[in-house]
Each structure stands twice: as structure tokens, then as C-alpha cells.
Amino acid sequence: MTVSEKETGATAHTPKINRDKLVRDMAAIVGPEGVLHKTYDLKLYEYDGSVDKHLPEVVIFPRSTEQVARIVRYCNQEQLYYTARGAGTGLSGGSIPLRGGVLIAFTRMNKILEIDPENLRAVVEPGLVNLHLSQAVAPYGLYFVPDPSSQKACTIGGNVAENSGGPHTLVYGVTTNHVTGLEVVTPDGEIRNYGGKATDGPGYDLTGLFVGSEGTIGLVTRVIVKLTPLPPAVKTFLAIFDSVEKCSNAVSGIIRNGVIPAALEMMDNLMIGAVEASSHAGYPLDAAAVLLVECEGLPAALEQQAGTIEEICRQEGAVEFRTAKDAAEREALWKGRKGAFGAVGRMSPDYYVVDGVVPRSKLPQTLAAVGAISQKYNLRIANVFHAGDGNLHPLVMFDGNKPGDLEKAVKAGEDIIRMCAAEGGTLSGEHGIGVEKRDMMCFIFNEDDLAIMRRIRQAFDQQGLCNPEKVIPTPGRCGETRIPTARKAQEIYERADMQAW
Amino acid sequence: MKANDTNTGVINPENELEVSQYLYEFNQASLKVRVQGGGTKLNLGNPLTAFDRTITSARLTGLVDYQPEDLTITVQSGMPFARLQATLAAQGQMLPLDPPDLEGQTIGGILATNRNGPRRLLYGTARDLLIGCRFVLADGSIGHSGGRVVKNVAGYDLHKLFIGSYGTLGMLTEVTFKVVPRPQYVGVGQANFDSAGKAFKAARLCARSNLVPSALEVVMNDLTPDSGCRLFFAAEGMRVAVDGQLDGLSAVCREAGAQSVKLLEDGPAALLAQANLESKFSGEDVIQIRIATILTALPQAQASLAEIATRLGGNGLVYSRAGSGLAYLLCRAVPAKLGDTIPLINKARQTFQSDGGSLVIERAPVELWKQVDAWGEFGNAGHSMQAIKNAFDPSHQLNPGLLNLV
Numbered sequence A: 001m002t003v004s005e006k007e008t009g010a011t012a013h014t015p016k017i018n019r020d021k022l023v024r025d026m027a028a029i030v031g032p033e034g035v036l037h038k039t040y041d042l043k044l045y046e047y048d049g050s051v052d053k054h055l056p057e058v059v060i061f062p063r064s065t066e067q068v069a070r071i072v073r074y075c076n077q078e079q080l081y082y083t084a085r086g087a088g089t090g091l092s093g094g095s096i097p098l099r100g101g102v103l104i105a106f107t108r109m110n111k112i113l114e115i116d117p118e119n120l121r122a123v124v125e126p127g128l129v130n131l132h133l134s135q136a137v138a139p140y141g142l143y144f145v146p147d148p149s150s151q152k153a154c155t156i157g158g159n160v161a162e163n164s165g166g167p168h169t170l171v172y173g174v175t176t177n178h179v180t181g182l183e184v185v186t187p188d189g190e191i192r193n194y195g196g197k198a199t200d201g202p203g204y205d206l207t208g209l210f211v212g213s214e215g216t217i218g219l220v221t222r223v224i225v226k227l228t229p230l231p232p233a234v235k236t237f238l239a240i241f242d243s244v245e246k247c248s249n250a251v252s253g254i255i256r257n258g259v260i261p262a263a264l265e266m267m268d269n270l271m272i273g274a275v276e277a278s279s280h281a282g283y284p285l286d287a288a289a290v291l292l293v294e295c296e297g298l299p300a301a302l303e304q305q306a307g308t309i310e311e312i313c314r315q316e317g318a319v320e321f322r323t324a325k326d327a328a329e330r331e332a333l334w335k336g337r338k339g340a341f342g343a344v345g346r347m348s349p350d351y352y353v354v355d356g357v358v359p360r361s362k363l364p365q366t367l368a369a370v371g372a373i374s375q376k377y378n379l380r381i382a383n384v385f386h387a388g389d390g391n392l393h394p395l396v397m398f399d400g401n402k403p404g405d406l407e408k409a410v411k412a413g414e415d416i417i418r419m420c421a422a423e424g425g426t427l428s429g430e431h432g433i434g435v436e437k438r439d440m441m442c443f444i445f446n447e448d449d450l451a452i453m454r455r456i457r458q459a460f461d462q463q464g465l466c467n468p469e470k471v472i473p474t475p476g477r478c479g480e481t482r483i484p485t486a487r488k489a490q491e492i493y494e495r496a497d498m499q500a501w
Numbered sequence B: 001m002k003a004n005d006t007n008t009g010v011i012n013p014e015n016e017l018e019v020s021q022y023l024y025e026f027n028q029a030s031l032k033v034r035v036q037g038g039g040t041k042l043n044l045g046n047p048l049t050a051f052d053r054t055i056t057s058a059r060l061t062g063l064v065d066y067q068p069e070d071l072t073i074t075v076q077s078g079m080p081f082a083r084l085q086a087t088l089a090a091q092g093q094m095l096p097l098d099p100p101d102l103e104g105q106t107i108g109g110i111l112a113t114n115r116n117g118p119r120r121l122l123y124g125t126a127r128d129l130l131i132g133c134r135f136v137l138a139d140g141s142i143g144h145s146g147g148r149v150v151k152n153v154a155g156y157d158l159h160k161l162f163i164g165s166y167g168t169l170g171m172l173t174e175v176t177f178k179v180v181p182r183p184q185y186v187g188v189g190q191a192n193f194d195s196a197g198k199a200f201k202a203a204r205l206c207a208r209s210n211l212v213p214s215a216l217e218v219v220m221n222d223l224t225p226d227s228g229c230r231l232f233f234a235a236e237g238m239r240v241a242v243d244g245q246l247d248g249l250s251a252v253c254r255e256a257g258a259q260s261v262k263l264l265e266d267g268p269a270a271l272l273a274q275a276n277l278e279s280k281f282s283g284e285d286v287i288q289i290r291i292a293t294i295l296t297a298l299p300q301a302q303a304s305l306a307e308i309a310t311r312l313g314g315n316g317l318v319y320s321r322a323g324s325g326l327a328y329l330l331c332r333a334v335p336a337k338l339g340d341t342i343p344l345i346n347k348a349r350q351t352f353q354s355d356g357g358s359l360v361i362e363r364a365p366v367e368l369w370k371q372v373d374a375w376g377e378f379g380n381a382g383h384s385m386q387a388i389k390n391a392f393d394p395s396h397q398l399n400p401g402l403l404n405l406v
Helices: A003-007 A019-030 A039-045 A065-078 A130-140 A156-162 A206-210 A244-257 A269-279 A299-315 A327-338 A340-344 A360-377 A405-422 A438-443 A447-460 A489-495 B016-028 B081-089 B107-112 B158-162 B196-208 B239-255 B267-275 B295-311 B335-351 B379-392
Strands: A058-060 A082-085 A102-105 A112-116 A121-124 A179-185 A191-195 A219-226 A233-241 A263-268 A289-297 A320-323 A350-353 A381-386 A391-398 B033-036 B053-056 B063-067 B072-076 B130-136 B142-146 B171-178 B185-193 B215-220 B229-237 B260-263 B286-292 B315-321 B326-332 B358-363
Touching (some): A019 A058, A019 A065, A039 A058, A065 A082, A065 A102, A065 A179, A065 A191, A065 A219, A112 A130, A156 A219, A179 A206, A191 A206, A206 B158, A206 B379, A233 A244, A233 A299, A233 A327, A244 A263, A244 A299, A244 A360, A269 A327, A269 A340, A269 A381, A289 A299, A299 A320, A299 B239, A340 A381, A340 A391, A350 A405, A360 A391, A360 A405, A391 A405, A405 A438, A438 A447, A447 B142, A447 B158, A447 B379, B016 B053, B016 B142, B072 B081, B081 B107, B107 B171, B130 B158, B142 B158, B142 B171, B185 B239, B185 B267, B196 B215, B196 B229, B196 B295, B215 B267, B229 B239, B229 B267, B239 B260, B286 B295, B286 B335, B295 B315, B295 B326, B295 B335, B335 B358
Parallel strands (some): A058 A102, A082 A102, B033 B053
Antiparallel strands (some): A112 A121, A121 A219, A179 A191, A179 A219, A233 A320, A263 A381, A381 A391, B063 B072, B130 B142, B130 B171, B185 B260, B286 B326, B315 B326
């Protein structure tokens, strides 16, 4: 058996597990209250925000790095697969234990260990909720930039695994640009420190490699993040368009002009309808598309920047340009935007969130192509996306109870991703590859590229036990359409504000 | 440009496939290979041990793809940095990296050595700007990571591994960057302080303010422990914004006890001069040391470097990228005094290794390399780095001896 076969689980299998012994041994490491093993409990941990699912043998909740290291060493000794999980908000199945085994949930390692405002750093445990960090450092006039829409629930560890973005990463970058150091447990069971509060360490950028590696080369147990001063003033406005094309032309115009705002988000009519039905944020129901724009900076400069952006939008045919009057209006607009995925859950029994990226200048034809795909499969597709980055999130609506509907939705999603790749874009801007897009990797990577990625994976995970079957496809299996087990969108919707533990 | 020179063993492949074929041949023949771009930074880091061939990017100089409206550019790794910037400037854009200006240096060489300058405070470093690359590994395998879009999480970020790898993992053949519009205006101010402590305090307040400085540089007036310091602060963007930022930054400096604060006539020139300080020190006798640490430890880092400079004979300069946690020493060493300095260097290396900090000897007279390593210790991360090296260059053929991962 070659290592690559084993690594992707093609022939390897977890030996017959003595569940009672496993539970006893795990309890010895983390205490009996830190182990879940009843099927009823495990059911809550078999899925994340994606459409796949698989039951773990056991869920374990470590409280310290040392415990994580002991769990990994135990898994090595017993040849058990293990997979890390934060809040389970991931959208590509990264935390689903596809081959069972041990699911290591980090929700109890959720402390802020240190806030160091003078050095613009914080040291946190991976289970800390993203928003809680920004809230904790706000009194110092600081914040943590990456703000994925799930920030009320998702964890920093999950952000590190997926290299998460968010609407406000246009100027300041995504998670990898805001992490300066990590403490990790590598698959050999050792605790290692990469980077730190200081930057520019000699040698290879292990922090940079680990961020976005989707939990496949080790488990992050501590994260050192950059903190950024809060902007002096913020201005949020809404540009309203009577055609999607005019709206996407305005996006290109803004970027080309060089007045890059802090956030530049676009929603189409179907999405606006869903958001308004769910949150009454104040979006115009009759608009074909809207641009949500946010600028930051000194008040005088803000006026000028906003003026330029308004001018560009009007030139491109905006019918109206509204400025949020106060913080309440601004928050309502953002609440609507960030709740967009959940809002669709009220419109359709099921939906499939697609995450793709195209070069920004290709937005107009890309949106037209999404429209054509919607017609081809006769499925409604709502569009909401980070327009400034060219990162689109079409939401394909379907009914899992209708025979053939799920297959159609998955195929529509794949068509969209294929189109993004063909336009010179990529498979995922922020949701990750996980299992969802594993077999689409060959749209942009050839077998040689993938073989080199496998070398890295095997350099860290020699036994092939760490988060199996994710990211890198089995040779020869790439390009096959995967039809996952469907779940009700309602489950995701209901979980949006739920604490995982 | 000749393709090959069999006398010197220098190979200048004309495309990626040739790079692959040559590296495959060298791998089969177990030859050690020096990987180089323009050859302007061969004096950085540990000297190479014996090698049999040199492979260069001298003929990989093409523009591959430039979409100004997407703010991305793809070039071959051997493109001269100056030409890359000129190409972008023609469209009113720039790659916001401001490394020391070296005639003929390539973009690949800048990435391999992770060079940057004062404006990294605003724009970040290569790891924030490089969004994809193509490369050839020691056995001739061709691969790529990332892509040509600014947001991308597909696959491992292998391009980050090549930044600062000094050509020890493979040879970059093509690189893609996100670029930015050239700022409408760049303004620089200078504040004078009677102590390093006050200058750094001011710099920290600027860094923590919401005034978004694009550079914060502290320069010691002399090498004495109670030397005064100059703080250069910069802001860039729309004129109206920059004026407001510079006003704010000036006020911060005054409150922190500046003796005088003034705005400089030619901001861009002042920043360029700061970026080029190390070019003022050239020759075999130059020692160049960089300490990376937390902002609050910078005064101590500068003091350590000044002490080393004094021990070396006193012909040197100490300065800091005060918002980025980096302190630098540039010094002409009196050869007889080199030996005396080693205990001081080792002591400083120990002092600053906490919090992920490091002391790197970037340039040094030949005698020094026999006694100290350029990088210092890698701690418990060394094992992981070794694993990566073994995955990409298992026979340690590329740039042997340059990066010892112990």
C-alpha cells in the first residue's frame, strides 16, 4: 500500500474499535465530562455547515495543549483517525470525521490568554469565538480584522484552519495576514511553536503554511493574532441599481479608480427579498441589485472617498445612493448582509452555498453565467458576494425531498465552480476545499501539483490519520461529481445562533 | 546571454521546462546546485558550501499576465524588480515592496530573501502580496500554488514557504502579486527626541493610533547609550487624508516629548533613503544584523546593537522599523575586533529569542561565518522545517549550507 493511498483512506481502515475502552482511555485524558459517546450526542457532531455528514466514534473536549498532544499520541498508538472541530460552522465539510474515529472539539479551549495592546497582539485558544475577541479588545481601541459572516459562532481555530475572510478583508487581508504565530500539536504528537508575537523569523514560514491547511497537517492549540486599531470614522452606504450588470460595472469602476473601500458587498434581487423577509434591514425590494459599501478613515477623507464612489456609481447608472444615517441603520444593513445565508433558509427547504472566485473584472459575465446555470437546472439561485474581491456566493435553492433535486443543485454548484476556474479564478475564496471540493481540485491543479501537496501532507502526517479524505483528492478520482447526503437547510438556519457547547 | 557556460557551471535556462530538465539531470547526478536570480544578494546569510552548478533566472524575465483592472500581475521570477515596477507605474499602480535598491536584482531574489522596507508597515511584506507562484523542486518536479485572484483558499499556501527560503526548497519560475494603485500623495514628517525611549514610545503611540502611518523609522543619532533619536513617520493616500494623518502623527510626537517636529519637503525621497540605508554600507568588512522582536523590546534591541557596533570599532548605524518590530545594525567591522563581538551577538540572540523573536546576521566578513550561524536556533519548529526541506529537496542539493535547520 502506498502512503498516498493510505493518506486518503482508499484502502486503510480503522481497526475494529472497542468503544468502551476508547471512552475509558479518553476519559483518563480529559475526564469523563469531556467525552461524548452516546449516539444521541454524537449525532450533533456528525455535521457542520456543509451538506456532508459522518458520525465520529467519540467526541472529546480537551482543555489544554497537553491533553491534545496526549489524544494525538493515543490515536497514533491505536491507529485511530482524528479530526479537529471548532464551532462546526464550516461550509466545506472540513470538520466532518469522514472515516469516523475521534472528533476533537475545541470549544472548551476558548480562553483569551493575553491581550497585549502595546504590541498589537493577542494570544488566544483556538476555541475562542471570533466576535468575542474583537469585543474583548474594543476597550483598547483595537479589533481583529477577519469577520466571517458566522463570526458570532465560528472560532479563531476554525478561521485559522480555513483561512477565513469576511466582508472587511478587502483592504486589510484575510486570516493569514492577521496571524503571526501558532502553537500546534503535529501529527507526531509533539507540541511545536511557529512564529510568535514577533514577525520575520528565519527559516520557512510554517505559520503561513498552517493557516488554511484545513486541519490536515496538525492541530492548532494556540493562536497569536495581530490586533488593528479601530478606524476613526466609518461611513456606510447603499447604491441601488436597476440591473445586475450596471451594479457589477460599478464594482469594476470603483476598483479601477483606486478608491478601494473597506467593504464592497453585492446582493441581487432574490437575495434582497430573502434578507428583507428575515430581518427588515432596509434594503429596497424592487432593486435588481444593491452594493453595500463601507469606507473607513479620517472624517474629511471619508467625505471625499464617499463622493468619488457615489460619482462612479451614478455614472454606472445607480438609481439611488443612500447613506446610513446612524449606527443603528448601519448595523441593520450589516445584520441583513451577514444573515443572508440563514435568510434563504426561510425561502427554500434546502440551499447549497457555493463559494467561488473570479478576477474582479470578470464579474459581469460571471453573473450572467450564473443566471444561465440557474435556468439550465431550473433552480433559483440567489447571489450575495464580496464583490471587491471577486468572491461570489451563489445560493442554489432546492428541495431535498424532491427526487433528483439535490443532484441538480450539486451539479449546478459544480458548473459554477468550473466556470470560475475557466475564467481564471479559483474553487474557493474562503470556505475551504474540505470534502466538498476535494474532487474539483483538478479544475485548477494537475496531478503534479497535487503530488507536491501530498509530499507536504505526508511530511507532517506520516501515518495518514489526521483529518482523512480532505483537501487532496485520491489520484484518479478527481473530477468525479460527489453527491453528498443532504440535510435540511433548516438545521443550519436554526443552529446559526446556537452555542455548540 | 549564453544558455550555459560549461567552464563555470552556470546554467541559464530559457523556460520552466528547461529548469525542470536541468534540475532533474543534476538530481540524477547528485550534483549540488546554487540557485540564483540577479546575483545581487549572494552575500546574505551563511556562505554556501561546495556546489557543482549554478542555475539562474537570468533568462526568465518575461511578463506573463497583467490585468490592471484586476490589480494583479504575473511575471517570471527573473524579471528585474525595476522593470516590474516600471510596468506597473505605466498604469498608475505599484507593487508595494520597497527593498534596498540593488542594480539588477530580480523579483524572485527579493522573494527568496524576503526583502522589504519602511512601507511594509502599511502594505505588509511579500507574504501579504504574493498570491501564487510556479516553481521547480530539486528533482525537477514542476508545481504551482495559489492563483491569480486576490482571495484563494484552494490547496496549501506553498508560495509562502518559498518566501525567505533562500532558494533552499526549489526555484521559483513564475510569481503573481496583488498590486495597489499608486498613492496620490506621500508625506513624511520627522520628529527629534533626546532619548530612544521617548522616540519608541512615540512610535508605539503612532502605531496604535487610528492614523494609519505607512512607515515609522527610528534612527539613532550616534551609538552612545544616551543617544537622541530621529523618528520618521509617513502617511500616504489621498492628499486630504494624508494631511490629516500627518497632523495627527505630529501631535502624537509632540505629546510624547519630541524636541522638534517638522514635515519634510520631499517625502518619497526620505522614505527611499530609509529603504536604502544598507546600500550605504558595502564591502567585505560590513556586518549587518537584524533583530526581530516585539515593539516594546525595540529600545533594548537597539541598545544591544549599538553595543555590538561600538565593540566592532564604532563605524556603524543603528535604526529600527519601529512599527514592525525590527532593529538593524549596519557596521564596518575592524577585523581584529570581530572575535570580541561574538559573545555579545550570542547574548543578544538569547535575549531576543522569546516571543518568536530572532537575531539574524544578514551580512558578515568571511571570518565570522566560521564562528556563528546566520540564523540561530529554530527551536521546536526546526523539526517541521527539516520535514519540509526533506519533502522538497531530500538530498539537500539546493544552496547547500545556506540554511542549516538545526
